[in-house]
Amino acid sequence: MTEIEKVIVGKRQVIQLAVTALLAEGHVLFEDIPGVGKTMFAKTLGKSIQCQVNRVQFTPDLLPSDIVGISIFDKNTQEFEFKPGPIFTDILLADEINRTTPRSQAALLEAMSEQQLTMDGRTYPLSPLFFVLATQNPTDYEGTYPLPEAQLDRFLFRLSIGYPTHQQEIALVSGENPQARLSQTEGVMSIQEVLALRELVKSVYVDLRLYEYAISLVRESRTHGNVRVGISPRGSLAFVQAAKAYAVTDGRDYCVPDDFKRVLEPVFGHRLLLKHASNRDHSERQQVLKDIQEAVTVPVGK
Structure with a gap:
């Protein structure tokens, strides 16, 4: 995280959440305007863990074979000989994923959930690290195909890098070019070490009261007056897994209530379907998430 922050300045929380998703074996959807550093982030992450990064620009004429490959x-x-597509990589940057057709979007479904692809009756395993960083633009929906709920649910987190602060932007324009900083990024971990950390996440201790706290938050999402569809059982599993991975990024082998609080918004935000507001209404969604947190008592130690 420290190595990535040398290039993506002032975004420690976003970096930590993205690394959390990587360790939790999830995927990340960045919802941001162009030019805030999403591609730079993916490249920096790849260099810091010494792995391959492929980028696919999603466009309306993109075909599934352009992603997965062709025989x-x-x-x-x-x-017939199978020619693998760019999806056969460690980190896949799916740029502007909502600009391609649902058919091409669906080409990622099996890969994201099972780390494998089935083509012409044969199954091809993907990289054990396989991690998708997808981006979509929230302010320009002309000519886009919004991701269906089934596709959104494959993403562990929805994050936003956002604009830099005033001082951070001054440092950005007056300092060294980010591309130059990227070229200086060092490999500080290996793929094998990341995979070992993923195994460590599975053994993180979660107290029974924290499990009850997590499920109470999930159930509250299903009964909130402005929620049409709440968090599914798959979302419950993702919530707990994310909290355990966040604990590891914080240097702990046990969870505390703050781990669940930190990952609640990125896990819940894109999974909730609201009744009385557009699903693009971020202020309404923020209020619903706040209501859910306030409705459940935080467990305290004896």
């Missing part, structure tokens, strides 16, 4: 007939062998 080509080889005249010499008289057989």
